[in-house]
Amino acid sequence: xxxxxxxxxxxxxxxxxxxxxxxxxxxxxxxxxxxxxxxxxxxxxxxxxxxxxxxxxxxxxxxxxxxxxxxxxxxxxxxxxxxxxxxxxxxxxxxxxxxxxxxxxxxxxxxxxxxxxxxxxxxxxxxxxxxxxxxxxxxxxxxxxxxxxxxxxxxxxxxxxxxxxxxxxxxxxxxxxxxxxxxxxxxxxxxxxxxxxxxxxxxxxxxxxxxxxxxxxxxxxxxxxxxxxxxxxxxxxxxxxxxxxxxxxxxxxxxxxxxxxxxxxxxxxxxxxxxxxxxxxxxxxxxxxxxxxxxxxxxxxxxxxxxxxxxxxxxxxxxxxxxxxxxxxxxxxxxxxxxxxxxxxxxxxxxxxxxxxxxxxxxxxxxxxxxxxxxxxxxxxxxxxxx
Numbered sequence: 001x002x003x004x005x006x007x008x009x010x011x012x013x014x015x016x017x018x019x020x021x022x023x024x025x026x027x028x029x030x031x032x033x034x035x036x037x038x039x040x041x042x043x044x045x046x047x048x049x050x051x052x053x054x055x056x057x058x059x060x061x062x063x064x065x066x067x068x069x070x071x072x073x074x075x076x077x078x079x080x081x082x083x084x085x086x087x088x089x090x091x092x093x094x095x096x097x098x099x100x101x102x103x104x105x106x107x108x109x110x111x112x113x114x115x116x117x118x119x120x121x122x123x124x125x126x127x128x129x130x131x132x133x134x135x136x137x138x139x140x141x142x143x144x145x146x147x148x149x150x151x152x153x154x155x156x157x158x159x160x161x162x163x164x165x166x167x168x169x170x171x172x173x174x175x176x177x178x179x180x181x182x183x184x185x186x187x188x189x190x191x192x193x194x195x196x197x198x199x200x201x202x203x204x205x206x207x208x209x210x211x212x213x214x215x216x217x218x219x220x221x222x223x224x225x226x227x228x229x230x231x232x233x234x235x236x237x238x239x240x241x242x243x244x245x246x247x248x249x250x251x252x253x254x255x256x257x258x259x260x261x262x263x264x265x266x267x268x269x270x271x272x273x274x275x276x277x278x279x280x281x282x283x284x285x286x287x288x289x290x291x292x293x294x295x296x297x298x299x300x301x302x303x304x305x306x307x308x309x310x311x312x313x314x315x316x317x318x319x320x321x322x323x324x325x326x327x328x329x330x331x332x333x334x335x336x337x338x339x340x341x342x343x344x345x346x347x348x349x350x351x352x353x354x355x356x357x358x359x360x361x362x363x364x365x366x367x368x369x370x371x372x373x374x375x376x377x378x379x380x381x382x383x384x385x386x387x
Contacts, residue, residue, distance in 0.1 A: 013169020
């Protein structure tokens, strides 16, 4: 059965991603000094102003304004009202609420007498987190999102390398894949919108983007004469970044995860330390899903894990393999519960999350990057025995 599915990505200069980058740079700076720090740092950017706000409980000393200006400069905003050396920055960061800290510092299980160290931390909030993996790509990620991320990253590469020097930091990409059942067959549509300066015509920009970005990234066997290619469909994109649209940390949650291929619990990642299950449990869910697919237990899997604030053990675990499982969904769920410890303390220890690794997740997705700890397929042999 023929069907079409679309995913999008954005560049690091997109106003929301700019805020994500600043938030994660703050987290990394704090964790580098104090691995046990509690952080929830968010940013709001608009025109010529940036607000850094949130809660940090730590003895670490971070210069939030300096971190923000360095991040803005590295991304490429050296011009306009939001230039790194011109933007007005307000910092409003205070300590974590003692009511929240109470549940995190000592879980319900601990208060009821549990002696296991892994019951020490309670979940920092209630909520449900989702993981996903599929066999469509080498990264075990959905193909539309993988291509959209690669296109967005390529936009940044050709800008920063000077290959297309007229480009500016803000940009968006979108890819539509035609499927035959669950098998990707071709790219049906590609959309690239990129900020640029006044020196380039739309005709030259379109030709350059097609040759140096789209054809460079998308395999030729997926492109054909019927593939629709749209480059800057409005006709011009001079004003971008926070000058063109306000930005906010945590607003690109579908770009950050699986491009809409599976459900999302609603929690954002950037700016949060690993005691926040919005982040750490979502990473653990991806780790579990990737190993499950790599082990051959299924070809596609969506995993939901739900938590209650202040309670260490998940309140529920749900599996959907979309009919691709070598075992039933219930049996795979039982395997996951048996093989993986999903308590916050155990997640942090398993994935080694108390380290400054988060800036690299702020753009082009939190999943599918081989260097990240939750992308390792080191539990495959443990899972294969259930086949």
